[in-house]
Amino acid sequence: MNKRQALSLFGNDISPIVLEVEFQTKDRLRFRLYDPNKQRFEVPLKIDGPGVTAEEANYEVEFSDDSSHFRIKRKSTGTVLWDSPLVDLFFSNQFLEITTTVPSTSVYGFGEHEHPTFKHNMDFVTYGMYARDQAPTSFANLYGVHPFYMCVEPDSNAHGVLLLNSNAQDVTLSPNPSLTFRTIGGILDFYLFMGPTPENVVQQYTEAIGRPHMPAYWSLGFQLSRWGYNSLDVLKATVDRMKHYDIPYDVQHYDIDYMERRLDFTYDKVNFAGLPEFMKELKKNGKHNVVILDPFVTKDEEPGTYRPYELGQEMGVWVNNSDGVTPAVGQAWPPGYSVFPDFTNPRTVEWWTTLCLEFKDVLDYDGIWIDMNEPSNFMRGQIPGCADTEINNPPYTPSITDRSLAEKTLCPDSKTYLGDHYNTHSLFGWSQTEPTFNVVQQATGKRAFVLSRSTFVGSGKHGAHWLGDNFSLWKDLRRSIIGILEFNLFGIPYIGADICGFNYNTTYELCLRWMQLGSFYPFSRNHNSEGNIEQDPAVFGDTFAEISRDTLRIRYSLLPYLYTLFYESHVHGGTVARSLMHEFTSDQETHGIDTAFLWGPAFMIAPVLEEATRSVSVYFPEAQWFDYYTVLPSAWKKTYTTVSAPLNKIPLYIRGGYILPQQAPATTTTESRLNPFGLIIALDEEGQASGSLFWDDGDSIDTIEKENYFLAKYTFSNVSGNIQDTYLHGGRCNLV
Template sequence: FCYYSRELVVQARPAARKRKRFNPQCSRDVPVKSRIDCHPQPGASQEKCEARGCIWCSTNMPNAPWCFFPEDSPYGYSLNGNAEKTLKTMNTKHKQNNHLSLSICHRWDASLSDLIFSNQYLQITTTVPSTSVYGFGEHEHLSFKHSMNFATYGMFSRDQSPTPFANLYGVHPFYMCVETDSNAHGVLLLNSNAQDVSLSPNPSLTFRTIGGVLDFYVFLGPTPENVIQQYTEAIGRPHMPAYWSLGFQLSRWGYGSIDVLKKTVDRMHYYDIPYDVQHSDIDYMERRLDFTYDKVNYAGLPEYMQQLKKEGMHYVLILDPFISKDEEPGTYRPYDLGEEMGVWVNNSDGVTPAVGKAWPDGHSVFPDYTNPRTVDWWTQMCLELKDVLDYDGIWIDMNEPSNFDRGQYPGCAVNDVNNPPYIPSISDRALAQKTLCPDSKTYLGEHYNTHSLFGWSQTAPTFHATQKATGKRAFVLSRSTFVGSGKHGGHWLGDNFSQWKDMHLSIIGILEFNLFGIPYIGADICGFNYNTTYELCLRWMQLGSFYPFSRNHNAEKNSVTEFAKISRETLRIRYSLLPYLYTLFFESHVHGNTVGNKVPASWLKNYATVDAPLSKIPLFLRGGYILPKQAPATTTTKSRLNPFGLIIALDDQGEASGSLFWDDGDSIGKFVKNGYRGADSLKYNTITILGLRLRPHAVALNGRTVRGDAFSYQTNGVRAALRH
């Protein structure tokens, strides 16, 4: 890594407000591709622009700003004294106009003359060495590699169904740039305030935030995988998931009753479809109250959960982050205990709880998970819930935090905190939309600063509470995430739609969350909103069978489409490869690797047409790798007892390598125990070798000759199989 060896002393210059009008030949001053927006908020005009000392000039280039800073505008910071050089890998450039710029290992170049550091507004522009920029979230991006044609992305956690350019559930101000020489680097702006970033074709990036500090971290790679390893070393390695959580999972908002739930489970078992985890959405609760269950429509739920666990399955319950305050005193323990312990987010007075509206009828208060007392309260409630409903994991939803009103009752006060001078490019350009007022008070300070940390602050306490309740490796699935959330939980891509584009865009989202250090990631298979179609859902099942987190989840009243045979076949492929997927997660947990592979460079130059009938999904293996596999079964509990196999895909040199990590699948912590019977009692019964150029006449395994009747050879010369 590169670092500063000396302190650089700079002096701020206030932004110019009243300046002369510029030459009408404005396009000569700054090339269009180099324009930095001087009026990023709506309502720009020539009069407003020039009042800021900026240039107004129209252009035909889509999305390019018409109001932009002059090239040498003295609005930022200038050098006070002489420039001092730091390490060889660091550069300071003393411009003729007395401005200072910084270059970090030639990867991150920012002129301090382009830095604005004022009350409720910070801005800095940096050039990047190529247009191959990835990351920034959470958004629905139309491509993995971003467009640099003046695209702007806002980051502020919001209960918002996936929509292009809209800020969604989480905040990840991290990007990776692959340079022209194929080296890569990554940059994190560690800031939780509302913010946006503009990507310009110069190429450059302009960061704007309305609070906090400009706290940048640079990760120098040099490979993309190295960048993510270094990034997760800084923010926290991804958690090690339980083996069972890699199995297929089923969910629905609106089963409505335990009878419907039982019929769903029975149908999966009848068709022999691999299936490990059943989820319950909010309809299992009594009137959608956290830590309760509906004793009428879901009568017998505790016993049924126990029955499924005895059959080798696992159960996940949803919990929302709002607690009803309208129940009769003494009748709803979560509220009574929380009120006694003082765990709520408060109004601006710091004393009275903020009251909003969410799923429970009436009014709700919001736990403040940054408060240590709230962690104790939440842990206690999760432990008490475990005594009633024997869950294996917890799914935390609506934790942006979502609020059905615009701010809490009776509305947000008129002040600069609730209505800052600049609101980043977020949905509705409103901070209080679908959440609490920014001047609400949390343990760490104003909600203005901590809003996007809500889901992150809830995830770790839920992880530890679940681990304490179950005594096993925790399963936590969170809708809202922030930098470092992957250390304690996974994520799904939210309330997507049953449309072909959503299936396509899910791949981009999954790749991005691997960049963000949250590899336990998936999307609602077949879509959450709208009714799906047979072909779409079938293709989505085939794709979703290879998501790291594989779950079919849809909204209430959506139709159920049956296509058991094909679903069973594609899920059996997933289950056969679970030892490989589990090993990838181990590598991610220990070394920070991504759970996913890059596309070979040769594919970028060639095209291939592959048959893909509706009943099959093409699956490719990279040459040079060995994949461990295991005979599939209907649950991971059963499949883990089956014999292993190997798929060996040779490279052009006739070589391949691979690894396998194996443990009991759900123990807490890292340990080595010689004599673990789960591993040495399992056998390899099939070894498949792909890419043989010559027919083998003899085969040796661990130095021992294998009998001729113990192996077969496919006549096209590309496959051989050994059977034990």
């Protein structure tokens, strides 16, 4: 359909434009608005479908008689999921805008931001999306870009919508209820996912953008990090006190202080003398090592002394200035000035692969943590600044921090392999993640661990994420749950926040409550910033260490269940951590709850989120619930109940009708994997329960694809009074 739209007021309006509708699957519809006369930038993420007829689809598309409205309806109910008044559509060279009504105010998603609530406030709130090195702050655009939302309709069906666009953009949520999307480049490329359950929505979304990767089992253990150990002696003392208190702990991270003068692919041979041997010793003790690498490379070392720069210069791998020839020069952690690798360039992938493989011979890492990859630059644009052009200063700037596209990054007119940085900026971390994933697998011969700060649509296929440079504040403790729920919607279920906070000094009680909550993050890591007090769980004394140990031992005992959830996410898509709304969608009360969450369908975590609090108000949806500690059934249903939460306890509940596999815990997963298994059988009101266990060697590549695994499905019925198990692959587990 051709469309002539209203003038945008920002000049260079394009007319006509084409609205193209594609019935990709019965539950996925694509519609795109583009300029038929000129190729504009499109995100290089190919989303295809086999194609279906209008009769086969679960949606129907309507145009009003005068073509003033474009609507998408759910065929089974008639609910209008998308309704755009095309007279309000704008499409100019640097300003695109479209508005749609949504069927309810139960809207979730959009990122990356620090949202105050999981269910969005629709009272004319605007969120900008443009990757930025920005500590979590309300209404600020943060490290990644995820223009995806889910809406729960009035009859409890759910659908999701993706705008596949990497340019700077914003979205306004209005009380009609409606959404207004604005972007300053590319095309309007939308995908609608029909659900009808929230889990179906995420499954359909990840089918399109890429299923989440299968993490190594060891990476589900507790992880320890800090920027500011500053010497191997300090790190050794930390490891020793963790061992003294017998606190479960699997992974040690190394932040930039391990490097020589913050240079990638080096280590400090003075303050960290003996680091290679120390890392090997940790591995002998069943632990794993993760090193950080930044995406900027100093250009100012003595000639012949810094191979990463010289090899990159020889191979021509940098982001260039607007001339497309000279490298863009900015400033970051390394001494002097830095250049920036362009990971959209295949030559850069070769360069990065070579260096990461060589570095494996220096430091025996198990995973790589890629930071600062928005990309971060400590200047506004590169030397000598950004020219005053429309690409650097567009006529409309979305609602992003500082309203500058160059703030803390490169000028928009910089050139990458795929085109202008104006279009590709928010793809930087995404384009770095896959080659890092591939080289880690090549270097280790095992399943990759890649932790990336900047993410985009589809990043979960190759990487994990954490919520960035948060603060040691109760507010940040509480909002971390929202971030974890959102990234599960975004197809990145291996997600966590820095336990006890990254910025500021923590306090005893905040850190203790955070250790309790963080013990149930899918990605569980304690990390903080240089200059702050130490905050590992062994540093606060006997009582703190004992409580942390006990809570982490609960995590470790339930790792078979968590691992099985990751298997299901990898194979079928879907979430690992989810909201109560996700499971009890028809219960309106759950739609606004973001202070408790679930692992899968069956395990509820209800943490303490306020200071000096010894009880929690917990909402129990319609189900049979069992207290994890007492194994006693509760009488609570569809009600809020105040439950006791002394300082040594985080309230935990198991939902009736489910069987959770467990295993005796140990101080590492290397040890715990050798321990006896057991089952927690929580019966529903009919006396029945079911569950499953996925098991493999924990770190080999493609065990699922090669069918080199064990899968048991369990059912229990009180009628027969026994458990029946179905073994689909492999041998038996010892059940005790």
